[in-house]
Each structure stands twice: as C-alpha cells, then as structure tokens.
Amino acid sequence: MASLATQCARFEDRSSIDVLVVSPNTRLRENLQEKLGHPRWNLSQASSGAEVLKILHNRGDDDCILLLDPSLPDLEAGEFQGIVRRRFPNAQVLLLNSQTGQLLLGSASPTPVSKKIAEVINHGGSLHQVPLAVSPNDHAQPHSSNAIRLRSMVGNSNPMMRAYALTRMVAVRDTTVLVTGESGTGKDLIAQETHLISSRRNQPFVVVNCAAIPEALLESELFGYMKGAFTGAIQSKIGRIHAAHGGTLFLDEIGDMPHPLQSKILRFLEQGEVQRLGGNDNLKVDVRVIAATNSDLKKRVEQQQFREDLYYRLAIFPIHLPSLRERLSDVEDLALHFIEKYGRGVTLSQEALQVLQQHSWPGNVRELRNAIERATILVGNGNEIKAEHIIL
Numbered sequence: 001m002a003s004l005a006t007q008c009a010r011f012e013d014r015s016s017i018d019v020l021v022v023s024p025n026t027r028l029r030e031n032l033q034e035k036l037g038h039p040r041w042n043l044s045q046a047s048s049g050a051e052v053l054k055i056l057h058n059r060g061d062d063d064c065i066l067l068l069d070p071s072l073p074d075l076e077a078g079e080f081q082g083i084v085r086r087r088f089p090n091a092q093v094l095l096l097n098s099q100t101g102q103l104l105l106g107s108a109s110p111t112p113v114s115k116k117i118a119e120v121i122n123h124g125g126s127l128h129q130v131p132l133a134v135s136p137n138d139h140a141q142p143h144s145s146n147a148i149r150l151r152s153m154v155g156n157s158n159p160m161m162r163a164y165a166l167t168r169m170v171a172v173r174d175t176t177v178l179v180t181g182e183s184g185t186g187k188d189l190i191a192q193e194t195h196l197i198s199s200r201r202n203q204p205f206v207v208v209n210c211a212a213i214p215e216a217l218l219e220s221e222l223f224g225y226m227k228g229a230f231t232g233a234i235q236s237k238i239g240r241i242h243a244a245h246g247g248t249l250f251l252d253e254i255g256d257m258p259h260p261l262q263s264k265i266l267r268f269l270e271q272g273e274v275q276r277l278g279g280n281d282n283l284k285v286d287v288r289v290i291a292a293t294n295s296d297l298k299k300r301v302e303q304q305q306f307r308e309d310l311y312y313r314l315a316i317f318p319i320h321l322p323s324l325r326e327r328l329s330d331v332e333d334l335a336l337h338f339i340e341k342y343g344r345g346v347t348l349s350q351e352a353l354q355v356l357q358q359h360s361w362p363g364n365v366r367e368l369r370n371a372i373e374r375a376t377i378l379v380g381n382g383n384e385i386k387a388e389h390i391i392l
Contacts, residue, residue: 067096176290
C-alpha cells in the first residue's frame with residue numbers, strides 16, 4: 001500500500017480522478033453522479049461486487065477511488081475490500097452509509113483526497129470551490145464541542161448524545177460491544193461508526209444477520225467448512241468469522257441465534273479460535289466483535305433461550321439506542337434530513353411537523369424515513385409537505 005503522501009500526490013498529479021460508485025441502490029448512485037458531476041471526476045457506476053471487480057480487471061489500471069455501499073447483493077463488504085486490497089492495491093476504498101448516502105470517514109485521519117470528496121458528498125460543497133491540492137492543514141484534526149457527534153447519526157437529544165459519547169469511548173478499544181434498542185433505531189449505524197473510528201477501520205467489517213440466515217446454514221457461514229464436510233461441500237471455504245480477521249465482526253440480531261450454536265460462539269469469543277466444519281485444526285483469528293439485538297436478552301436468559309455466560313461475554317460494554325418516542329426533539333432534524341435525501345427543494349410545513357411530533361413512532365427512525373419518502377412523492381409538483389401528505 002502506498003504511503004499517504006505518495007497516494008495523495010498520485011491523485012493530485014492526474015488531470016482527472018477516476019471514481020467508481022458501487023451500490024445496488026440506483027437512487028444513491030444517481031445522487032452521487034449528480035454531486036460529483038464535474039470534469040475533474042471521471043465517474044462510473046457498478047451495482048454489485050462482481051461487476052466492479054470485472055471493471056477493475058478490464059481497466060488494466062487500478063488507480064481509482066471506490067465509493068462502496070456496504071450492502072452489496074453478492075459479497076460481504078469486508079470480503080470485497082479484502083479482494084480489492086489483494087488484487088488492486090492502488091485502489092482506495094471509501095465506505096458509504098447505505099441509508100443516507102454519506103461518506104463514512106470516522107474520526108481518525110482520513111486522507112486529504114477523501115476529505116475533499118466528503119466535503120462535496122456530505123456537505124454539498126462545490127467541486128469548483130474544493131481544491132484537491134494537499135495543504136499542510138489537511139492533516140490537522142478538528143477540535144470542537146461537536147466532536148462527540150457521529151457522522152452518520154442525526155439527533156442532538158440527550159439520549160443520543162450519550163450513545164455518541166459511549167461509542168467514541170469504546171471504539172478505540174477492542175472491547176466487545178452489545179448494542180441494544182428497538183428495531184429501526186440505527187444499531188447497525190453504531191456498529192459501523194465503532195469500526196470506522198477504531199484502529200481496525202482499514203480492515204474488514206463483516207456483517208452476519210443471525211435472523212436472516214437459516215439455522216441449518218448459519219454454523220457453516222460463521223465457521224466455514226472443509227471439502228466433503230457435508231453434501232454439496234465441493235471445496236473448502238473460510239467462514240465469516242475468519243473473513244473478519246484483523247477487523248470487526250458485527251453479529252446483528254444475536255438474540256435470534258440458535259441455542260446449540262451459542263456455545264461455539266462463546267468458545268470463539270473466549271479462545272479467539274475457529275474450527276471449520278469437518279476440520280480438526282483450530283485457526284487463530286484476531287476479530288473485534290460487536291453484537292446487536294432488539295430482544296431483551298436478560299429475559300431470554302431467564303427463559304433459557306439464551307446462554308447466560310454468552311450474554312455476559314457479549315455485554316461487556318452495552319450501548320442502548322433510545323426509541324424515537326423517547327427523543328421526539330430529534331424528529332424535526334431527522335425529517336429535514338430525509339427531505340434533503342428524497343425531495344430536495346421541498347419544505348416542511350408547521351402543521352406537518354406537528355403531526356410528526358405527535359406520533360408515537362412504533363417503527364422508529366425507519367418508519368419516519370418511510371413516511372417522509374412517501375410524503376415527498378405525494379407532494380407532487382408542490383414545494384411544501386403539508387399535514388395531508390403525512391400518512392402514518
């Protein structure tokens with residue numbers, strides 16, 4: 001990997017910079033195409049990991065910037081980044097927030113080039129006004145009272161500020177984190193931010209949704225398997241735990257993990273080893289674990305549906321995200337944020353805001369996001385969201 005100075009000089013010396021947006025979200029790609037539509041930026045798009053790897057292979061030149069949406073349809077983001085690092089070492093991968101489309105830089109020394117891109121994507125800066133030359137101040141870290149905020153999170157309420165502070169405190173350590181909160185509160189964003197602030201930010205961030213993978217497949221997905229371990233295992237494969245080596249493993253919906261598998265996860269957490277199905281060798285792995293759940297794990301422990309020893313091993317550092325009804329003061333900021341994403345130029349009437357602030361939001365931020373997207377469609381050619389456009 002080239003040094004920071006060499007990398008920045010390489011991009012600066014070129015008359016144009018190749019940027020490849022990788023996302024299955026057509027709207028996100030088109031939005032970035034619009035924001036980065038300038039002669040200095042040679043922008044192209046890909047909708048999957050396989051597609052972008054083919055593009056890079058055919059180019060014969062990997063001197064480019066990849067803006068990566070982690071929610072790829074065919075590859076885990078961590079697996080994809082590992083392939084890019086090995087096969088295309090000159091490519092620079094920058095992560096996007098799948099929901100907001102913003103660039104996730106974390107707080108730890110982003111490169112000057114990525115900082116300039118972030119100014120445009122995240123803050124609406126003009127490419128005509130944003131110089132790409134590297135100045136001595138580009139390496140300085142900002143110091144302000146707002147430093148506690150997380151880039152991908154919206155809200156200034158006291159419960160959220162506490163969650164931001166706890167995230168920053170634990171991110172610099174390798175401590176296991178348990179993120180709790182109702183569905184739709186943004187637990188995945190806390191996990192991403194924790195990884196991006198940490199010293200592991202340039203290593204894989206591997207996501208496993210324990211509720212989305214069938215029980216019969218989850219063990220092989222996590223631990224991998226040897227050739228011939230079961231019918232259909234025609235070649236050996238490493239698991240997602242091993243794929244996260246050096247980085248972070250995010251176990252989403254950990255409360256839904258099958259009870260028989262919990263003992264193996266506990267052993268992995270305590271020993272730092274994995275054993276593939278059908279294999280005899282224990283493989284050492286260096287992985288930081290973040291787990292998330294919308295379940296009451298203490299109650300599940302009492303009901304003997306979740307191992308008590310695993311619960312205490314995961315809950316070394318808990319971070320709780322409040323429901324939206326517990327932070328109604330953030331509704332306006334969130335609504336305006338989603339209006340900017342889905343309906344630029346549209347304003348929010350006071351009557352519509354009152355409707356939003358009086359709702360209990362059982363679906364939390366996800367429900368609010370959907371309500372605003374729906375309203376930006378219903379407003380039609382108008383320029384103001386009114387109360388009748390808010391359908392709950």
